[in-house]
Amino acid sequence: MSIAAKARARAGGAPPPDPSLPGNLRRNAPLVPTDTAAGRSLAAVIAILTFLAGLCAGAAEMVATNATQWQTSVAQEVTIQVRPGPGRNVDADVAKAEELAKAEPGVAQTRVFSKGESERLLEPWLGTGLDLSDLPVPRLIALRMSGDRADLGRLRTRLTEALPGVASLDDHALWLQRLSTAASAFVGVGIGMVVLVLVATGLAVTFATRGAMAGNREVVEVLHFVGAGDDYIARAFQSRFFGLGLRGGGIGAACAILAFAVAGLVTRATQSGAAGQEIEALFGTFEIGLRGYASIALIGVIASLVTGAVSRLTVRRYLA
Amino acid sequence: MKSLLPGAERPVVQFEHVGMRYGLGPEVLSDVSFRIAPRSFQFLTGPSGAGKTTLLRLILLSARPTRGTVAIFGEEVSGISSDKLTALRRRMGVVFQDFRLLDHLTTYENVALPLRVQGRSETSYRAEVVELLRWVGLGERMHSLPPLLSGGEKQRAAIARALIARPDLLLADEPTGNVDPALGRRLLRLFLELNKLGTSVIIATHDFGIMDAVEARRMVLDSGRLRIEE
Numbered sequence: 288m289s290i291a292a293k294a295r296a297r298a299g300g301a302p303p304p305d306p307s308l309p310g311n312l313r314r315n316a317p318l319v320p321t322d323t324a325a326g327r328s329l330a331a332v333i334a335i336l337t338f339l340a341g342l343c344a345g346a347a348e349m350v351a352t353n354a355t356q357w358q359t360s361v362a363q364e365v366t367i368q369v370r371p372g373p374g375r376n377v378d379a380d381v382a383k384a385e386e387l388a389k390a391e392p393g394v395a396q397t398r399v400f401s402k403g404e405s406e407r408l409l410e411p412w413l414g415t416g417l418d419l420s421d422l423p424v425p426r427l428i429a430l431r432m433s434g435d436r437a438d439l440g441r442l443r444t445r446l447t448e449a450l451p452g453v454a455s456l457d458d459h460a461l462w463l464q465r466l467s468t469a470a471s472a473f474v475g476v477g478i479g480m481v482v483l484v485l486v487a488t489g490l491a492v493t494f495a496t497r498g499a500m501a502g503n504r505e506v507v508e509v510l511h512f513v514g515a516g517d518d519y520i521a522r523a524f525q526s527r528f529f530g531l532g533l534r535g536g537g538i539g540a541a542c543a544i545l546a547f548a549v550a551g552l553v554t555r556a557t558q559s560g561a562a563g564q565e566i567e568a569l570f571g572t573f574e575i576g577l578r579g580y581a582s583i584a585l586i587g588v589i590a591s592l593v594t595g596a597v598s599r600l601t602v603r604r605y606l607a
Numbered sequence: 608m609k610s611l612l613p614g615a616e617r618p619v620v621q622f623e624h625v626g627m628r629y630g631l632g633p634e635v636l637s638d639v640s641f642r643i644a645p646r647s648f649q650f651l652t653g654p655s656g657a658g659k660t661t662l663l664r665l666i667l668l669s670a671r672p673t674r675g676t677v678a679i680f681g682e683e684v685s686g687i688s689s690d691k692l693t694a695l696r697r698r699m700g701v702v703f704q705d706f707r708l709l710d711h712l713t714t715y716e717n718v719a720l721p722l723r724v725q726g727r728s729e730t731s732y733r734a735e736v737v738e739l740l741r742w743v744g745l746g747e748r749m750h751s752l753p754p755l756l757s758g759g760e761k762q763r764a765a766i767a768r769a770l771i772a773r774p775d776l777l778l779a780d781e782p783t784g785n786v787d788p789a790l791g792r793r794l795l796r797l798f799l800e801l802n803k804l805g806t807s808v809i810i811a812t813h814d815f816g817i818m819d820a821v822e823a824r825r826m827v828l829d830s831g832r833l834r835i836e837e
Contacts (some may be wrong), residue, residue: 312715312749316728320711432801512667513768514697515724517689 317530318510318523319503326527329495330535337539337590338546340484341583345547347477348579354470358463365439365458367428367446372453381426384446384454388430391442400426477514481586488590489597492528496601499524507606517606527601532594540587545584547575579591617681618642619776619807620666623757625675627661635661637831639675643776643809648802650818655830659811660704662828663778666809667701668692680775697725700806702767702779706761713738714764715746715749720770736771743767743797747828758785766794770801777801780811791817 320326367384371377385397400408405426406419424448439458446454500507510520554573575583621641627636634743635658651659664670665677667748668684675686679695687695689731699722708717716723722732740746743763753761762785769777783791795817796836809826812818818825825836 312713314716314719314733315723316712316716318709318712505707506709508669509709509720510724512669512696512701512707513721513724514693514772516693519724519726 297383317527319499319506319527323502325495325498325502326531327492329528330531330538332491333532333535333590334539336484336488337417337536337587338489338542339360340481340586340590341538341540341543342546343480343484344582344586345476345575345579347474347481348575349573350470350473350477350575350584352574352579354466359468361459361463361466363432365430365432365456367430367454367456369426369428369450369454370452371425372425375453377426380450380453381428383430383449387445387449390441391438391445393432393438394430394442396431398429398431400429402426447557485586485589485593490530491594492532492594492597493601496524496528496598497605498603499527500605517603520606521599521602523537524602525595529591529595532591536587536590536594539584539590543583543586544580547573547579551575616645618678619645619647619680620809621676621678621681622665623678624674625665625672625677627658627665627670628673634673635831636665636672636828638831639831639833641826641833641835644806645775645807646802646805647824648799648808648809648821649824649826650821651809651826651828652813652818655813657731657828658831659781659828662737662833663701663780663809663811666776666778667699668695684731697721697772698775700772700774700777702762702765702769702777702782704780706753708756708761708764708768710753712752713749714745714751714753714756717753717764718745718767718771720768725772732771732780739767739771740764743794745806759787759790762786763794765788766797773804774806776807776809778809778811781813782810783812783814783817792820795820 337486367388368382369377369381381399385399388397402424405424408427409419409424439456443456446456502521510523515523551573622639622641625636625639626634628634635676639662651662653659661670665672666679668679668687671677671685680698682691683693684692684695687689708714709720711721715736719729719732719736721788722736737746737749742750743766745760745763748756748760748764751760753764756764762782766779766782769779779798782798783794786794791814797809798808801822810817827834827836
């Protein structure tokens with residue numbers, strides 16, 4: 288029996304009233320006020336930071352994807368260079384090199400650049416109208432590799448043995464390595480920036496939580512007096528800040544996803560023009576793929592979790 | 608003197624030579640010793656600034672004495688753990704002079720707060736809270752936020768919040784200060800009923816009207832010193 292009922296029974300009061308509640312009575316509002324100016328500002332800060340982190344992650348993902356595509360397409364083509372030498376028949380050397388290449392499993396196609404074609408490759412540097420017949424212009428054989436892994440080391444050895452000092456194989460390994468390093472560096476910078484932005488989010492939340500604790504000193508005191516433990520109070524603040532983080536992180540991530548989606552659409556729409564081709568040459572395809580979108584969404588979730596965890600930790604330290 | 612009988616009831620509150628000062632200021636309480644027995648009823652009175660609020664804060668464990676010992680429900684409170692502190696506070700109900708209702712919660716939510724922080728589900732205490740709210744005359748004000756309540760209504764809400772968890776010890780700081788005499792007498796009757804149900808009650812008041820209405824022990828504080836009038 289409740290206190291009121293017992294007291295009333297002793298005092299001979301009226302029968303117990305109907306305990307039903309009005310249907311529209313608010314019953315479990317958050318213990319820490321949520322919709323404050325400071326709360327809205329914090330959600331805006333988290334949204335901006337998440338948006339920036341999302342852009343970094345998306346850009347890194349785009350570079351990584353494009354670098355892989357470039358590497359794949361470059362690695363599919365290797366070149367044999369046949370240099371003319373004194374007393375040698377360069378056409379025979381080219382034919383020999385082509386024959387060796389064709390014999391190698393994994394080489395799908397060979398294409399011999401004729402003398403004229405080889406000379407035309409020099410035009411961008413030497414200009415037109417020059418007679419290059421006296422110059423020892425090397426001849427090129429482009430090899431297109433099939434999906435099977437070719438043993439380029441063996442082909443190189445065979446070429447060196449058959450045509451020593453004349454033929455060499457260029458598999459673009461150095462260029463690929465540099466491209467890979469540059470792409471990895473860019474991805475590393477992107478991840479670093481995402482981490483920095485998340486740290487900045489954590490710091491912003493720490494300051495905001497301290498401010499909220501100071502602003503809600505009376506709420507904390509009353510909660511203590513009515514029997515709430517430190518952990519309960521920390522949870523109340525955590526749920527409030529997690530909510531703010533979720534709102535901010537959601538808005539920021541959604542904006543970043545929208546930005547990439549719109550940029551992708553615009554790029555695709557302008558692809559036919561000269562500007563579109565330039566953009567594609569610079570950035571490759573402006574697509575971050577499902578993994579990119581998932582990374583951005585994950586950053587939004589992580590920002591919310593960081594917000595909740597940091598606020599809880601800050602409250603626990605504040606109350607200790 | 609402490610009873611030597613085994614199983615004798617421990618005092619709800621026990622102060623031994625307690626002194627209290629804020630910072631480097633003068634002693635607000637000097638050499639205060641007393642016991643509050645289980646199921647007892649007493650008034651705490653004295654002029655303004657005599658140290659009543661400080662004494663209540665010491666009992667509520669929101670301040671620690673500068674010297675002497677304080678034991679609440681038999682637990683000596685110096686160096687008490689956070690969990691034990693919470694457990695002791697759950698056995699107390701308090702009515703503040705300035706009410707301390709949370710302005711962003713409705714009257715219903717404010718009164719239900721002690722049960723909510725215990726982790727109970729809302730449906731388990733709904734009937735209790737509504738019944739008590741109606742008993743203190745706030746049945747029609749359940750929806751209202753405290754800033755929209757009158758002084759008397761706030762006081763009744765604060766009292767309801769202190770009573771809802773059926774505390775073993777009730778501390779009330781000027782609980783009838785903002786209500787008309789008739790409601791004051793009704794609230795006093797509620798405190799007495801609660802006392803008969805087993806709760807120890809300490810009412811800090813200046814109101815000789817309610818003190819004269821009940822025969823109870825009076826703890827009189829004057830310039831930080833305590834005098835007991837049985």
